[in-house]
Amino acid sequence: MLAETVCSAVAVAGLGIAAITAYRKRYLAATRIAAYALVPLGLVMTGVIDWLASSAFSLTAWIGFGLLGVAWLLFSSTRTIERRRAGRRETTGEEGRTAVAPAAPGPSLGAAPRGAAPRPQAKAGKAAEDDFSDIEAILKKHGI
Template identity: 45%
Template sequence: MLITTACAVISAAGLGIAFLVARRRRFATALRVAAVSLLPVGLAMTGVVRFVLNMTFNPLAWAGFGVLALAVLMFLGARFADRRGHGTARPPAASAGEPAQALPATRERPGGAPAGAGGADDFSDIEAILKKHGI
């Protein structure tokens, strides 16, 4: 009974605020405030508030939340490991019958210089683009 009364008071205050907003000719905002202010009464009438309060003080429910959090962390950890390449022993393109081929140590840039060639080569691509546009 106390929960329903508290939710009704909260909703009444929200509807009062919505009325004041509507007097300023902001009808869309007033409608949004009224809709949000009706949520506590609706949740109290459906019994969701009692369910949440009973679940809040239940240790088994908190253990369930812990298990769910652990599952989410494991899932995210697996995605992170898969992106970093720690999830598989060989590249996905290699089939079971083929031996895994090693990747080349350095990659070639479009200009023909290797990727780790030095600091001066790093800006050669940018300089070529700037020269192309006349800058």
């Protein structure tokens, strides 16, 4: 009985605030406030509040909620473990690996040291000279 009274009072107060908001020409906000204010009244009229009030003091209901929580924890933890294992397989290449050379080692997963810079591969002979000549021409064009 107390829950119904509180919900009704909240609904009436919310509708009053919505009326004041509409008076200030903020119709969209007033409509949203009225919608929120009607929710508790609708819950009272459908009987949900009676059901919640009767189950709030029931030991069986609380045990049921506890079991639902345990089930949710089990589902979420197994899903998290599956995602971690799937992510590990993708990075190591265990699943769906189609290598051209099966005897070749997999990619290195370790991080390079911070001070080490990647080594550029040296080009052979004339190709390397052509690259540098292009760079020299650009630098000369800019007067460097």
